[in-house]
Amino acid sequence: xxxxxxxxPDMSESxxxxxxxxDNDLQPNKKINKRQTRCWxxxxxxxNVHEAHASIELIWSKHYTNNxxxxxxxxxxxxxxxxxxxxxxxxxxxxxxSNSDTVSMYKTEANHDHVEVEEVRGINxxxxxxxxxxxxxxxxxxxxxxxxxxxxxxxxPTIIKIKNYLxxxxxxxxxxxxxxxxxxxxxxxxxxxxxxxxxxxFVVSYQIIYADxxxxxxxxxxxxxENKFRIFISSVRLLTIASISSHICAxxxxxxxWQGYPVxxxxxxxxxxxFHPFGLAICTNEKTKDFEFIFRSVQIGxxxxxxxxxxPTALVADAADAIKNGFQNVFNNEYNHIMCWxxxxxxxxxxxxxxxxxxxxxxxIHDIELLHLSNSTVVFKLATIxxxxxxxxxxxxxxxxxxxxxxxxDNEWIQSHSGWYxxxxxxxxxxxxxxxxxxxxxxxxxxxxxxHVLSRFLTISSTIVNHWSIERDLSSTNVxxxxxxxxxxxxxxxxxxxxxxxxxxxxxxxxxxxxxxWTSFKLFEKxxxxxxxxxxxxxxxxxxxxxxPAFLKDYICKHMVGMAIRLKICxxxxxxxxxxxxxxxxxxxxxxxKRALVVQ
Numbered sequence: 208x209x210x211x212x213x214x215x216p217d218m219s220e221s222x223x224x225x226x227x228x229x230d231n232d233l234q235p236n237k238k239i240n241k242r243q244t245r246c247w248x249x250x251x252x253x254x255n256v257h258e259a260h261a262s263i264e265l266i267w268s269k270h271y272t273n274n275x276x277x278x279x280x281x282x283x284x285x286x287x288x289x290x291x292x293x294x295x296x297x298x299x300x301x302x303x304x305s306n307s308d309t310v311s312m313y314k315t316e317a318n319h320d321h322v323e324v325e326e327v328r329g330i331n332x333x334x335x336x337x338x339x340x341x342x343x344x345x346x347x348x349x350x351x352x353x354x355x356x357x358x359x360x361x362x363x364p365t366i367i368k369i370k371n372y373l374x375x376x377x378x379x380x381x382x383x384x385x386x387x388x389x390x391x392x393x394x395x396x397x398x399x400x401x402x403x404x405x406x407x408x409f410v411v412s413y414q415i416i417y418a419d420x421x422x423x424x425x426x427x428x429x430x431x432x433e434n435k436f437r438i439f440i441s442s443v444r445l446l447t448i449a450s451i452s453s454h455i456c457a458x459x460x461x462x463x464x465w466q467g468y469p470v471x472x473x474x475x476x477x478x479x480x481x482f483h484p485f486g487l488a489i490c491t492n493e494k495t496k497d498f499e500f501i502f503r504s505v506q507i508g509x510x511x512x513x514x515x516x517x518x519p520t521a522l523v524a525d526a527a528d529a530i531k532n533g534f535q536n537v538f539n540n541e542y543n544h545i546m547c548w549x550x551x552x553x554x555x556x557x558x559x560x561x562x563x564x565x566x567x568x569x570x571x572i573h574d575i576e577l578l579h580l581s582n583s584t585v586v587f588k589l590a591t592i593x594x595x596x597x598x599x600x601x602x603x604x605x606x607x608x609x610x611x612x613x614x615x616x617d618n619e620w621i622q623s624h625s626g627w628y629x630x631x632x633x634x635x636x637x638x639x640x641x642x643x644x645x646x647x648x649x650x651x652x653x654x655x656x657x658x659h660v661l662s663r664f665l666t667i668s669s670t671i672v673n674h675w676s677i678e679r680d681l682s683s684t685n686v687x688x689x690x691x692x693x694x695x696x697x698x699x700x701x702x703x704x705x706x707x708x709x710x711x712x713x714x715x716x717x718x719x720x721x722x723x724x725w726t727s728f729k730l731f732e733k734x735x736x737x738x739x740x741x742x743x744x745x746x747x748x749x750x751x752x753x754x755x756p757a758f759l760k761d762y763i764c765k766h767m768v769g770m771a772i773r774l775k776i777c778x779x780x781x782x783x784x785x786x787x788x789x790x791x792x793x794x795x796x797x798x799x800x801k802r803a804l805v806v807q
Contacts, residue, residue, distance in 0.1 A: 212412060213536040224617040226298075226546065230388070231443045233382075234370050237600075245296070245298065245311040245315045245316075245317065246315065246317075247300075247314070247315060247316075248313060248314055248315070248316055249312070249313050250312045250313065250314050251311070252309055252310070252311045252312070253309065253310045253311075253312070254308065255308055255310070256303070256308075256310055258310070259301055259310035259312065262298075262312065263283070263301075265286075266285060266286055266287065267285065267286065267299055268281035268283060268284055268285075268286045269281065269282075269283055269285070269609060270283055270284040270299040275303065276305070277301050277304065277309055278303045278304045278305040278306075279302075279303045279305075280300050280302050280303075281300060281301045281303070282298065282299075282300040283298065283299045283300060283301075284298060285298070285319060285321060285563060287322045289317070289719055290504055291702050293581060295319055295321040296317040296318075296319070296320045297314070297315055297317060297318060297319040298486045299313065299314045299315070300312075300313050300315070301310065301313075307757075319445075323685045326535040329360070329368065329372075330368055330372055332365045332370075333361075334361060334362065334364060335357070335372065337356065337359065337361055338352055338356075338369065338372060338373070338376070339376060341355050342373070342376065342695065344540060347373075349366050349369045349370050349373065350355040350366070352369055353366065353369065359799055366646065373734045375419045380666070381772075384397055386664040388415055388436065391415060391436060391661075391665075392415045392440075393671050395410045395415075395438060395667060395700050398410040398669075399403055399413075400652045401443065401512070402442075402443070404443075405442060405443040405447075405676065405677040405680075406442055406443075406444055406677050406680060407442060407443075407669075407673065407676075408440050408441065408668075408669040408672035408675055408676070409440070409441070409442065410438060410439070410440055410502070411439045411440065411441050411446075411486065411504050411505075411507055411508045411509075411511065412437075412438075412439050412456075412500070412504040412507045413436070413437060413438045413439065413531045414436065414437040414500060415435075415437070416434065416435040416436065418433055418434050418782050425793045426578055433491075434489055434491075435490075435491045435492070436489075436490070436503075437488065437489075437490045437491070437497060437500045438488060438489045438490075438665075439486055439487075439488045439500070439501055439504035439508075439674050440486055440487050440488070440489075440668055440669060441485060441486030441487070441488075441503075441508055441672060442672055442673065442675075442676040443512055444679055444680065445483075445484060445486055445672070445674040445675060445676055445679070446505070446508040446509065446511075446512050446514070446680065447512065447514070448475070448483050448485070448487070448689050449474075449475065449485040449505055449508070449509070449517065450509060450512075450514040450517070451514065451689070452475035452483075452517070452519065453475075453519060453521070453634075453635075454475055454476075454519055454520060454521035454523060454545075454632070454635045455473055455474070455475060455485075455502075455517075455519045455521070455522055455534070455713070456474050456475060456476065456477060456482065456523040456524070456636070456639055456641065457471070457472075457473045457498065457522065457523070457524045457525065457530050457534070457642075458471075458472060458484070458502075458525065458530075458639055458642050458643070458646070459472075459657075459771055460472065460473050460646040461494045461593075468490065468491055468661065468745045469489075469490060469497075470487060470489055470493070470668075471486070471487075471488040471489075471490060471493065471497065471498065472484055472486075472487055472488070472500050472642060472645060472646065473485050473486070473488075473501055473502070473505070474641075474642060474645070476635075476636050476641050477689045477690040477691070478634060478691060478693045478696050478762050479690040480636055480641065480761065480762075481641065481687060481690065481691060482641030482642055482644065483679065483689055484642075484645060484675055485502075485505055485508075485688070486504070486505070486508070486672060487668050487671060487672055488500070488501040488504070489661070489664070489665070489668065493527075493529060493535070494529050495529045495533045496533070497531040497533070497534075498529055498530050498533030498534065499533035499536045499537055500533075501533075502533055502534055502536075502537040502538065503537050504539060505517060506537065507782075509681060514795050517538070517540070519542060520540075520542055520543065520632065521543045521544075521545050521621075521631075521635045522534050522542055522543070523547065523638075523639055524544070524545075524546075524547065524639065525546070525547050525550045525637065525639070526550065526551075526566070526623075526624050528694055531544055543626055543631050543632045544618075544624070544626045545627075545631055545632065545635060545637065546624045546625075546626045546627040546638075547627075547636045547637075547638050547639040548615050548627050548637045549580060549638045549639070549640060549643075550639070551620060551624070551627045554619075555572070555575060555616070555620070556572070558615055558616075559571060559572060559612055559614060561608055561611070561612070562608045562609055562612055563606060563608050564606075565687065567609060571598070571612070572607075574594055574597070574728065574732075575594075575616075575732070576767070577590070577732055577735070578590050578628060579627060579629060579637075580629055580735070580759065581628040581629065582630035582754045582759060583628065583630045584631060586630065587625075587628045587630065587631075589725065589731075590725075590728070590731050591621060592784065593725060593727060593731055594728055595613065595617070595729075595730070597727070597728040598613055599613060619725070624784065629756070629759035630758065631722060633752070633759075633762070634637050634762055637760070650682045688737045692749050693761065693762045693763040693766060694747065697762065697780070697782055697783060699763070699765060699768060700768065700779045700780060700782075700783035701779075701782075701785075702765045703765040703768035703769040703772060703779065703783075704769070704772060704779045704783045704784060706765045706766065706769040707769040707770070707772040707773045713773075738753060738754050738755045738766055739753070739754040740752070740754075740766050740767060740770060741753070742767075742770055742771075743772075745776050748767075748771045748776045748777065749763070749767075751767045751770075751771075752767075753766050753767050759779065
């Protein structure tokens, strides 16, 4: 660098910032706008270009370039001012001399006059905590977060900053997007120990099967030469509920994991028809081996918490053979396969619409609904014979569409899957609606209607199981207790009290067998006009049985409670006797009805 000339004014170099004037600018009535003239001072001189560029401070940003007789001038502006706003008065330029290799540096005499604003990078920590709270409450979209922050009168960051922070927070909360089978094996191994906290989730059992691994011990022949995994997550409290259950509900749900793996859920229902899950399984498929794994995992869980092995008497599921075969491979005892009535009814409705005569189709559906209300296996078998006798031995000729439906109904729902009537097993639901609702709750509350990659869904599934367990903790505020007897609601108390006050004839007889003889389906239909109530003694009156459809569905009915009121076994609450008092009719002749669409 050559000698520096400090504070030497170079007014000749200021012509670039001066305002040119002409005759028009000298008009007396026109306001003259002048730009302030900046005084440039030579600050340094460098022997080459590299030295000049190395001396430029970070505060300067290249602005524009001018070419003149003395050489090329490269002007720099202060970076503290906005590009399109009011510029700082301080400035600097480099003069590349045309007659030599030297470079001169000039700066303005004026000092920096910009407002010192400390640049905030990223999002404030308080705003980050607010975003995290909103995300955990289910507000996961950037635009939704912006609206929520505006409502709370919080400074709103840009949407790009929010998106970037959500990516960081998801990675911090759920872990990496990508997970290998080895990492999955390690994750399951770390969560295998039974925790002391009954609500804490843990891995009950898992299987990691590699494509090139010998699977003779596992006896897994499905999807040969494919990587497979199976994981079952539960808690001590959920397994304790499973130990007192007599039937199992099973189903699979999709659209939770991006890779398409199904989530298998099994559980049971109590006498209030409330579903209680045993746990949650994630598998690569939903074949026989997958359901066999989840049923066997429950038995493994019973051993881990020192409970007796399950011996269920019924399986509530759809018509999938994989569920039934997996159940049979684990529980070798005899059981009733209860076909979900909702699934069966949907299949029937889709098939019966092909019948040409809509009135006949409607009558067939009505008859099938009567078959569904059969209160025992004997009654169902006899009613089925009468059903086919009515429609096949009818004197009227039947067309081909009716015959096709009857063949389909016989093969699919009588010979193959006949467990869709109410009386196949008492105190067992005829539908899987409780489990279906649980699937919906998982999608709405657990995953917030989003699909997740497998690595992150493992963390989410552990949280879901933990929430299920806390909901059934007796210390919780809104606890879901496993009901061992039916709860009588105020509405049922009221209807039972009203029924007990009626003058209907009631015939009381001792425990004797009465044979019912039906020669036609019409006589079977007429049998629903009379209900048979089997009343127990005083202490066990809630274990009484009734043949009405309400009892078969809810395990309790107004006939049972009303009879207990009549026999003075129980006393209804005072609120059940609250009958509204009718208002007194006004005196005089009633007003005539006015014309329609007239304001009265």
